Amino acid sequence: MDLMKEHEMFMRRAIEMAAKGMNSNAGGPFGAVVVKDGEIIAEGHNKVTSTNDPTAHAEMVVIREACQKLDSFQLTDCIIYTSCEPCPMCLGAIYWARPKAVFYGCDKADAKAIDFDDQFIYDELDKDMEDRQIGFKQMLRDEAVEVFDNWASKNDKTKY
Numbered sequence: 001m002d003l004m005k006e007h008e009m010f011m012r013r014a015i016e017m018a019a020k021g022m023n024s025n026a027g028g029p030f031g032a033v034v035v036k037d038g039e040i041i042a043e044g045h046n047k048v049t050s051t052n053d054p055t056a057h058a059e060m061v062v063i064r065e066a067c068q069k070l071d072s073f074q075l076t077d078c079i080i081y082t083s084c085e086p087c088p089m090c091l092g093a094i095y096w097a098r099p100k101a102v103f104y105g106c107d108k109a110d111a112k113a114i115d116f117d118d119q120f121i122y123d124e125l126d127k128d129m130e131d132r133q134i135g136f137k138q139m140l141r142d143e144a145v146e147v148f149d150n151w152a153s154k155n156d157k158t159k160y
């Protein structure tokens, strides 16, 4: 199969998962799959409302499942296909998981058109802490940073 056809096949599966999640009332209309070496190793959809988990976006669901299956905290050499451009949370998770590529179907303008607008989170990033919608205040840094100092000198840590 030529490469573009393969990408289309996996994206269609992500879109199918989006429809499946929506039709079963699991959550919003978002689906994703993780592929390694031409095979799907995880597939899923948004489960926010059915599991009371605000982090259960499709990408988070499949990253967790794929990492469990690979017994790894990284998605080395994996490709994520997601039915919609990732939100800031999933974007961060994708960077931490380090797949080699991401393909997306709908974009954030499409999501905004059906009332899934994540632009406000991007806007928050540009604001000072005290100007954000949710209050952030720093405290007890001296005590908290002691753990960091101990991490820096810890000999048996797993780096990532």
Ligand SMILES: [Zn+2]
Binding pocket: 057, 058, 059, 086, 087, 088, 089, 090, 091
């Ligand atoms: Zn997300």
